[in-house]
Amino acid sequence: MPTIETVFSPALIQHHALENRSVVIIDVLRATSSICYALFEGARSLMPVSTPEDCLRYRTLGCLCAAERNGLKLDGFDMGNSPLEFSRDLVQGRDIAITTTNGTYALLESRSANRIFIGSFLNLDLLAHYLMMENQDITLVCAGWKNKVNLEDSLFAGALASKLNDFEIRCDSTLMAIELWENSKDRLYEVVDRSSHARRFKRLGVDDLPVCLDLNRCPVVPEYLGDRIVAV
Amino acid sequence: MPTIETVFSPALIQHHALENRSVVIIDVLRATSSICYALFEGARSLMPVSTPEDCLRYRTLGCLCAAERNGLKLDGFDMGNSPLEFSRDLVQGRDIAITTTNGTYALLESRSANRIFIGSFLNLDLLAHYLMMENQDITLVCAGWKNKVNLEDSLFAGALASKLNDFEIRCDSTLMAIELWENSKDRLYEVVDRSSHARRFKRLGVDDLPVCLDLNRCPVVPEYLGDRIVAV
Numbered sequence: 407m408p409t410i411e412t413v414f415s416p417a418l419i420q421h422h423a424l425e426n427r428s429v430v431i432i433d434v435l436r437a438t439s440s441i442c443y444a445l446f447e448g449a450r451s452l453m454p455v456s457t458p459e460d461c462l463r464y465r466t467l468g469c470l471c472a473a474e475r476n477g478l479k480l481d482g483f484d485m486g487n488s489p490l491e492f493s494r495d496l497v498q499g500r501d502i503a504i505t506t507t508n509g510t511y512a513l514l515e516s517r518s519a520n521r522i523f524i525g526s527f528l529n530l531d532l533l534a535h536y537l538m539m540e541n542q543d544i545t546l547v548c549a550g551w552k553n554k555v556n557l558e559d560s561l562f563a564g565a566l567a568s569k570l571n572d573f574e575i576r577c578d579s580t581l582m583a584i585e586l587w588e589n590s591k592d593r594l595y596e597v598v599d600r601s602s603h604a605r606r607f608k609r610l611g612v613d614d615l616p617v618c619l620d621l622n623r624c625p626v627v628p629e630y631l632g633d634r635i636v637a638v
Numbered sequence: 639m640p641t642i643e644t645v646f647s648p649a650l651i652q653h654h655a656l657e658n659r660s661v662v663i664i665d666v667l668r669a670t671s672s673i674c675y676a677l678f679e680g681a682r683s684l685m686p687v688s689t690p691e692d693c694l695r696y697r698t699l700g701c702l703c704a705a706e707r708n709g710l711k712l713d714g715f716d717m718g719n720s721p722l723e724f725s726r727d728l729v730q731g732r733d734i735a736i737t738t739t740n741g742t743y744a745l746l747e748s749r750s751a752n753r754i755f756i757g758s759f760l761n762l763d764l765l766a767h768y769l770m771m772e773n774q775d776i777t778l779v780c781a782g783w784k785n786k787v788n789l790e791d792s793l794f795a796g797a798l799a800s801k802l803n804d805f806e807i808r809c810d811s812t813l814m815a816i817e818l819w820e821n822s823k824d825r826l827y828e829v830v831d832r833s834s835h836a837r838r839f840k841r842l843g844v845d846d847l848p849v850c851l852d853l854n855r856c857p858v859v860p861e862y863l864g865d866r867i868v869a870v
Contacts, residue, residue: 414646414787415647415650415653417649417650417652417653418647418649418650418785418786418787420649421647421649421784421785421786422786551810552653553650553653554650554653554654554809554810554811555646555650555809555810555811555814556810557810557813557814560810560814576834577786577787577834578783578786578787578788578789578792578833578834578835579786579787581789581832581833582787582789582792582814582818585818585821585822585829586814586817586818589817589821590817597817600813601810601813602808602809602810603810
């Protein structure tokens with residue numbers, strides 16, 4: 407029986423062996439939601455990069471460039487990190503270089519894994535279905551906020567884990583995440599609205615909770631292959 | 639209004655500033671339970687040390703020596719890390735050097751805090767009462783298991799946080815811990831019995847869950863002062 411583990415912060419990745427496992431990167435607010443949205447809207451690929459400077463270099467290759475730091479789009483980029491910015495008329499058929507505060511960091515820290523998928527509430531059911539078909543050991547990696555644990559990524563880990571029947575749960579983080587999800591799923595918006603990230607959004611005037619909590623709006627299975635994320 | 643934060647693993651301490659804050663170290667299974675038990679049974683002090691070798695040096699000073707690794711008492715020591723080993727007839731009036739897998743590590747990693755207290759289900763209510771009187775910013779530090787997050791320490795963090803009225807909760811870990819506690823408190827034994835640590839205990843033949851979940855059995859407020867933990 408394959409196993410499932412959960413890592414609540416990128417700072418804990420080093421204490422979990424990822425070799426020979428499939429990893430799901432989770433950054434609900436908002437990198438992995440934006441990636442799912444962009445691929446569903448027809449983007450060809452997304453390239454996660456570490457810094458805004460690296461990101462802009464891809465413009466010469468014809469890429470769109472997306473950059474967010476501390477919740478805000480950076481000047482001079484085509485988009486920031488709000489899913490709704492990745493609209494079909496803008497992204498269809500395009501490659502997009504992207505750098506964000508937490509999501510791309512978690513992704514780049516997980517490269518020792520066998521396969522890397524992208525999870526968000528937007529692709530929950532299809533991703534769960536795909537992972538059950540694959541039947542490999544899975545580690546759910548929450549991007550958190552600057553290495554701190556956050557609520558919305560932990561909740562999504564619980565949502566996904568609760569759907570993965572016939573996986574053995576050997577770690578307490580997964581138990582905790584499932585418990586949180588089961589007790590929150592009927593009032594998801596209300597629970598996430600109390601999170602530190604939702605409060606940060608309010609300060610910044612960002613209103614992305616509704617789209618990021620819109621379950622199964624974008625049924626895609628994004629995988630990180632080579633240097634880019636594509637829909638498999 | 640003072641603030642409360644929660645750190646789910648010692649590996650995350652570096653991402654939380656502890657300066658000018660009171661810290662509560664939590665290692666329910668079993669270091670902080672044993673410390674509360676020992677002080678309640680009349681021990682004069684406990685000295686947390688990093689290694690078994692360091693621990694044994696204190697014998698020449700007349701100390702009892704307690705050492706546990708991977709759940710088991712080490713040979714040649716007076717006791718391991720089971721609360722019931724710290725009985726009154728053995729510990730009354732004595733100083734005890736102690737080294738454990740996780741609890742002493744979390745303690746030593748938190749030394750930048752202003753004050754350091756010891757929390758367990760055995761001293762929950764009195765500790766909460768004391769912290770409310772003190773009215774300082776508080777960080778709850780879960781010892782976990784070898785830097786991984788564990789269920790029982792997170793649950794205790796939620797229990798303590800839920801009792802600290804008039805503290806501002808600004809971190810998602812605290813929200814998660816309270817949510818877990820509120821949904822588990824009426825079936826605490828059953829929930830903790832599913833944890834990875836409880837499963838480890840079963841493999842080792844350790845039966846310490848009942849004493850470690852015995853709420854308010856040992857009403858003491860242990861504080862780490864200088865190089866030793868005493869009841870304040």
